[in-house]
Amino acid sequence: MLRYTLLRLLGAIPTLLLVIVLAFLMVHAAPGGPFDDERALPAEVAEKIEEAYHLDEPLPQQFMRYLSGLVRGDLGPSYGYRDRTVDEVIGFGFPVSLQLGALAMLLALVVGVGCGTVAALRQDSLLDRAVMAFAMTGISIPVFVVAPVLVLLLAVKLQWLPAGWSGETGAARYFLPVITLALPQIAYIARLTRASMIDVLSSDFIRTARAQGLGTKAIIRHHALKPAMLPVLSYMGPAIAAILTGSVVVEEVFGIPGLGQFFVRAALNRDYTLVLGIVIFYAALIILLNLIVDILYGVIDPRVRQR
Amino acid sequence: MSLLEVTELSVRYGEETVVDDLSFSVNSGESVGIVGESGSGKSQTALALLGLLPRNANLSGSIRLDGNELAGKSDEELDRVRARRIAMVFQDPAQALNPYLRVGRQLRQILLQHRLASGKAADVRVIDMLQRVGLPDPVRQFRAFPHELSGGMRQRVMIASALIAEPDLLVADEPTTALDVTVQAQILDLLETLRDSTALLLITHDLAIVAGRCERLLIFDAGKLIESGATTAVFSSPQMPKTKQLLAAAARLDTGPIPAPVSGETLLDIERLTVSYGKAAAQRLQAVTDVSLSLRTAETLAIVGESGSGKSSLVRALLGLVPPQSGAVVYAGSQLAGSLQARLSGQRRDLQLVFQDPVAALNPQMRVQKIVAEPLQVHERGLSSAKRRERVAAMLAKAGLDKSFLDRYPHQLSGGQAQRVGIARALILGPRILICDEAVAALDGSTREQVLELLKNLQRESGLSIIFISHDLAVVRSMSHRVAVMYLGRLLEVADNASLFSTPRHPYTKALLDAVPVPDPRRALQAPPLGGEAPSMLSPPRGCVFHPRCAYAKARCSEQRPELREFAGVRVACHRADEISLNARY
Numbered sequence: 001m002l003r004y005t006l007l008r009l010l011g012a013i014p015t016l017l018l019v020i021v022l023a024f025l026m027v028h029a030a031p032g033g034p035f036d037d038e039r040a041l042p043a044e045v046a047e048k049i050e051e052a053y054h055l056d057e058p059l060p061q062q063f064m065r066y067l068s069g070l071v072r073g074d075l076g077p078s079y080g081y082r083d084r085t086v087d088e089v090i091g092f093g094f095p096v097s098l099q100l101g102a103l104a105m106l107l108a109l110v111v112g113v114g115c116g117t118v119a120a121l122r123q124d125s126l127l128d129r130a131v132m133a134f135a136m137t138g139i140s141i142p143v144f145v146v147a148p149v150l151v152l153l154l155a156v157k158l159q160w161l162p163a164g165w166s167g168e169t170g171a172a173r174y175f176l177p178v179i180t181l182a183l184p185q186i187a188y189i190a191r192l193t194r195a196s197m198i199d200v201l202s203s204d205f206i207r208t209a210r211a212q213g214l215g216t217k218a219i220i221r222h223h224a225l226k227p228a229m230l231p232v233l234s235y236m237g238p239a240i241a242a243i244l245t246g247s248v249v250v251e252e253v254f255g256i257p258g259l260g261q262f263f264v265r266a267a268l269n270r271d272y273t274l275v276l277g278i279v280i281f282y283a284a285l286i287i288l289l290n291l292i293v294d295i296l297y298g299v300i301d302p303r304v305r306q307r
Numbered sequence: 308m309s310l311l312e313v314t315e316l317s318v319r320y321g322e323e324t325v326v327d328d329l330s331f332s333v334n335s336g337e338s339v340g341i342v343g344e345s346g347s348g349k350s351q352t353a354l355a356l357l358g359l360l361p362r363n364a365n366l367s368g369s370i371r372l373d374g375n376e377l378a379g380k381s382d383e384e385l386d387r388v389r390a391r392r393i394a395m396v397f398q399d400p401a402q403a404l405n406p407y408l409r410v411g412r413q414l415r416q417i418l419l420q421h422r423l424a425s426g427k428a429a430d431v432r433v434i435d436m437l438q439r440v441g442l443p444d445p446v447r448q449f450r451a452f453p454h455e456l457s458g459g460m461r462q463r464v465m466i467a468s469a470l471i472a473e474p475d476l477l478v479a480d481e482p483t484t485a486l487d488v489t490v491q492a493q494i495l496d497l498l499e500t501l502r503d504s505t506a507l508l509l510i511t512h513d514l515a516i517v518a519g520r521c522e523r524l525l526i527f528d529a530g531k532l533i534e535s536g537a538t539t540a541v542f543s544s545p546q547m548p549k550t551k552q553l554l555a556a557a558a559r560l561d562t563g564p565i566p567a568p569v570s571g572e573t574l575l576d577i578e579r580l581t582v583s584y585g586k587a588a589a590q591r592l593q594a595v596t597d598v599s600l601s602l603r604t605a606e607t608l609a610i611v612g613e614s615g616s617g618k619s620s621l622v623r624a625l626l627g628l629v630p631p632q633s634g635a636v637v638y639a640g641s642q643l644a645g646s647l648q649a650r651l652s653g654q655r656r657d658l659q660l661v662f663q664d665p666v667a668a669l670n671p672q673m674r675v676q677k678i679v680a681e682p683l684q685v686h687e688r689g690l691s692s693a694k695r696r697e698r699v700a701a702m703l704a705k706a707g708l709d710k711s712f713l714d715r716y717p718h719q720l721s722g723g724q725a726q727r728v729g730i731a732r733a734l735i736l737g738p739r740i741l742i743c744d745e746a747v748a749a750l751d752g753s754t755r756e757q758v759l760e761l762l763k764n765l766q767r768e769s770g771l772s773i774i775f776i777s778h779d780l781a782v783v784r785s786m787s788h789r790v791a792v793m794y795l796g797r798l799l800e801v802a803d804n805a806s807l808f809s810t811p812r813h814p815y816t817k818a819l820l821d822a823v824p825v826p827d828p829r830r831a832l833q834a835p836p837l838g839g840e841a842p843s844m845l846s847p848p849r850g851c852v853f854h855p856r857c858a859y860a861k862a863r864c865s866e867q868r869p870e871l872r873e874f875a876g877v878r879v880a881c882h883r884a885d886e887i888s889l890n891a892r893y
């Protein structure tokens with residue numbers, strides 16, 4: 001198991017390296033520079049700035065410099081936030097995004113798996129159809145439509161929840177952004193759980209469990225849930241990526257100072273080091289979480305573990 | 308009053324009736340056999356008893372246990388009966404046990420659910436039960452996952468799970484169909500000794516299995532109970548034609564003609580063939596070791612062995628699907644290349660294969676016409692499509708299928724028809740050697756007979772040589788001229804059909820013959836079954852590979868590996884072949 005984990009970690013290095021190279025090249029290929037403004041800078045000032053940020057060096061040299069910083073965990077200075085490094089910006093923004101993302105994921109899992117299981121047990125009933133109709137809607141409507149609608153309904157009309165983040169302190173401010181982020185995931189996980197639960201419930205070993213008189217609750221809990229969770233587990237990788245990209249929109253809509261918001265601002269401000277830093281940080285995060293998912297797969301399925 | 312009273316039970320799916328107006332009873336402690344071919348409604352009846360039919364099934368009639376009605380009861384009410392009063396053993400333990408749960412937990416859950424034990428006491432009771440079903444080292448196996456156990460051990464676990472709540476009635480649905488013949492004997496004996504005062508309803512397609520074990524028989528055909536009575540009476544004077552047919556189709560090693568040996572020239576020579584998988588020496592699995600065999604023109608050579616004996620690996624090496632590690636295959640005087648790609652087109656044409664699962668071996672998206680024509684498209688490209696269709700139709704006719712089958716899809720064929728298509732596909736290029744890998748294992752009694760008859764006819768007409776891989780000794784006896792017995796990748800005995808079945812020379816051959824159940828209640832009492840199971844191929848025993856299970860083993864057998872040598876007209880790999888005398892039961 002340990003050997004497997006180490007091998008997989010080593011295997012992730014080329015992937016990450018590729019992401020770094022591509023992201024680096026794309027940022028440098030983008031037209032315009034970080035310090036271009038409507039009013040052109042005096043030539044000597046521009047030269048000084050370029051020298052300070054090593055922008056006058058040839059590209060390979062810049063890349064090696066960036067990479068050597070990266071190895072030490074230094075993502076370099078931010079062009080936009082002049083007094084902060086990229087590390088500091090990520091350190092400030094990520095905890096907020098992490099809270100949102102983790103809460104959304106948790107909500108999606110609990111509600112999605114719950115709804116999917118109930119739908120599978122009452123296959124083709126009215127309840128099943130209702131859950132599936134809701135799921136289809138949840139998948140079809142994008143986050144940037146759901147967010148304003150929820151705000152309009154729950155915050156503006158009914159005034160149950162705060163519409164934004166700033167100025168609020170309590171747990172209430174989490175509700176709308178987390179629900180918005182979780183909604184499409186709830187929908188997808190519910191569909192996935194329903195399908196795989198129906199599949200598992202029709203297998204021979206469930207018939208054995210029924211013949212043993214275990215009853216529905218014990219059958220789901222002890223026999224069916226674990227195998228039915230395998231497809232959901234495989235979906236965790238893409239789900240995490242979807243929640244990360246979703247949080248970019250959600251943070252913008254609700255005015256949350258998370259990493260997603262910094263990312264959007266950085267792109268608009270041509271703060272290339274920050275864009276590059278966040279892209280690489282997210283890529284590493286997604287690779288790591290996918291690795292954890294793969295390892296969990298082995299924990300659930302003993303037959304995978306042996307290989 | 309009887310324990311179980313079934314009256315006018317019917318099971319319908321829409322318009323289709325699978326169990327029709329069925330009435331029977333089972334007394335306390337009695338053992339009753341239900342016998343019928345696939346599709347006769349026997350499994351549906353078993354599922355109906357426990358309320359396990361699928362939701363779209365329509366059940367009518369009455370099922371009474373100790374006078375209490377079970378039919379139409381809710382799952383919650385039935386849960387108190389399941390396992391506690393009526394327990395079930397299913398056919399395939401690989402599917403019927405939960406692969407994600409440790410064996411101990413699956414058994415423990417039953418005790419907890421029925422409040423029979425809890426905590427440490429439940430664990431103790433589970434381990435005790437595992438011990439009683441003969442699991443070696445039950446404390447360790449408590450923590451094993453099903454895939455870590457052999458097929459026989461898994462079925463023992465299944466039986467343990469059925470008996471742990473001490474039911475009054477045990478329903479065993481084809482409990483040994485998925486198992487090897489020597490293991491089958493062990494499992495049937497285990498069921499008999501363990502059930503004690505529990506009544507047994509043994510469901511099977513094989514009359515031989517119930518012959519010595521059940522007091523009464525119920526014969527099913529097409530959803531109906533057609534005959535019932537004491538086992539001895541049904542065997543001695545069957546009333547219905549279908550019962551007579553079942554009796555005739557039951558595997559017998561003591562009647563029927565044996566093909567005489569053929570004396571043609573040698574067509575195929577297998578010389579010291581060794582096949583192994585895995586590169587690293589420590590993990591290498593030697594599936595076939597040092598096998599030498601020859602096949603004559605128009606001869607049928609059977610290769611017999613239990614699962615894991617290396618039969619299929621031998622076939623794969625013959626066909627060039629896996630290159631042998633050493634040794635050679637010589638066909639018509641020239642050595643065949645190890646890999647299929649390197650063989651000449653003519654050599655590839657001349658060796659063809661018929662598969663075990665007839666329906667799964669056919670592409671579901673192709674019509675029969677295209678399936679059978681495919682080899683022609685590869686090997687005879689010049690053929691016009693009209694000519695090709697003609698050849699296909701002629702070949703199908705030979706295989707016993709008329710023109711109306713040309714445009715059918717595989718799912719529109721019965722098992723027997725699908726296997727005829729498989730045989731037509733294999734023979735359309737006019738090969739000289741046909742390899743049948745368990746080709747009739749998936750077919751029912753009468754269909755099996757017809758396909759075997761077809762193979763024999765084709766051999767008679769065209770002088771075809773057949774390598775017939777099978778675990779079914781009765782089929783081998785009626786089909787083959789010579790028989791080779793394999794165990795753990797090695798040949799233990801090669802003999803003419805007649806001498807192998809009358810005077811086996813190797814103790815393993817004798818054990819295999821003894822393990823075949825006899826469809827005769829008066830003669831069914833048999834020698835104690837071969838103990839243990841075949842060891843892992845990854846660590847074969849030193850000396851003779853069979854010695855750990857052999858009743859005749861001496862010190863020498865565990866030290867020195869016996870060579871395959873000529874003895875009394877047969878080839879046998881046993882140190883003691885000339886000291887011991889083994890006689891078949893017949």
